[in-house]
Amino acid sequence: MNTKEKILDEALTLFSEKGYANVYVNDIAERVGIKAPSLYKHYKSKKAIFDAIIDEMNRRFAIQAEALKINGTDAGKDADIYRTLPEDQLLKLGREFFLYYLHDDYNRKFRKMLTIEQFHDKELAKVYSKLYVDDPISYQGALFGFMVAAGVLKTDNVEIMTLHFYAPIYYLLTICDREPEREEEALKLLDEHIRQFDRLYGRK
């Protein structure tokens, strides 16, 4: 990792813990192992570092969305896989989403940073809602659509069913971001939530 990338990385770590205003260019430089004025050879200001993080994140999420779209399409074609083992499929879907979003460093730090900065700027609020509200609902809603069509799940309101699946996951994720020591408790609730969801909506 070159210096320019390392600056982004350390800045994101600090921003996610203390928020933009509580992080000083000196702190970032110290972590990178250079003096503060040297930062300005790589970025023209502190704000430029922040903006570069947002850009990098947009780039990563665009790639991820592209991958999900492909998987989503495949999932649609392969609706057969949902014809069996609905509970296992749901547990896999829920756990994968939860653990990836919780443990992936870039994801976790970026989400915490956005949590802190979301009220500061309308654009950041929109980014937050897109990444952690609308995109997951949209993707999971599409999958549930297939599962309902395949007869594995049953509802007359896929939108609310998706909300019932995702909202507890989101809720547990925010708990773990705030108090990582509650992860075990959250994982237990996550599993119970999904099993119960399957009993409520599963066609049995």
Next chain:
Amino acid sequence: MNTKEKILDEALTLFSEKGYANVYVNDIAERVGIKAPSLYKHYKSKKAIFDAIIDEMNRRFAIQAEALKINGTDAGKDADIYRTLPEDQLLKLGREFFLYYLHDDYNRKFRKMLTIEQFHDKELAKVYSKLYVDDPISYQGALFGFMVAAGVLKTDNVEIMTLHFYAPIYYLLTICDREPEREEEALKLLDEHIRQFDRLYGRK
């Protein structure tokens, strides 16, 4: 409202919009209608203003919790009221919680301030979790316990049922805090959520 109270009020408003570090004592003074040095006749530092807000909030929530405990006890004695109209009771319970938490100024501002500051201090993280995670779950869980005992709702896992009721409410609340223009959309989803919850868990 005297000057000392007005300082708390304006400081909370600013902290909830921009976060502690982005608010300057001069901003607070300006809103109160005095000069910055005059603030120091009322509070010994900027941090003391923040701490006084936390204290005041603890005071208010303690009063509120006491009131809920009384109502909760009454609700237990009066379990009869849950024997009829479960959907209406649930809609009332959910909407009241949602709209009160969303529109009550002190609540809304305080929650937004804690959202911004939650990663900055372990104590604030605990306060957040208590007010917006554990207390609501505990209170609503108790009510659902009565409703299950009364035979209005049916489940073998009250804890998860409570999570299924509350998590969507929490999720919709965070959307409205971030993007108030989505309130109408959220209220529609709230109603659909509760009706669906009643169909899923109601004994029909």
Next chain:
DNA sequence: GTCTATAAGAAGATAGAC
């Protein structure tokens, strides 16, 4: 309790040598 003036220090950013 409020004001003006000002101290004290922190923080972002630049200049110029190497």
Next chain:
DNA sequence: GTCTATCTTCTTATAGAC
């Protein structure tokens, strides 16, 4: 690209008159 030295501005807080 990194450093030291330094500038400028911002921010909290105090002193002391009224």
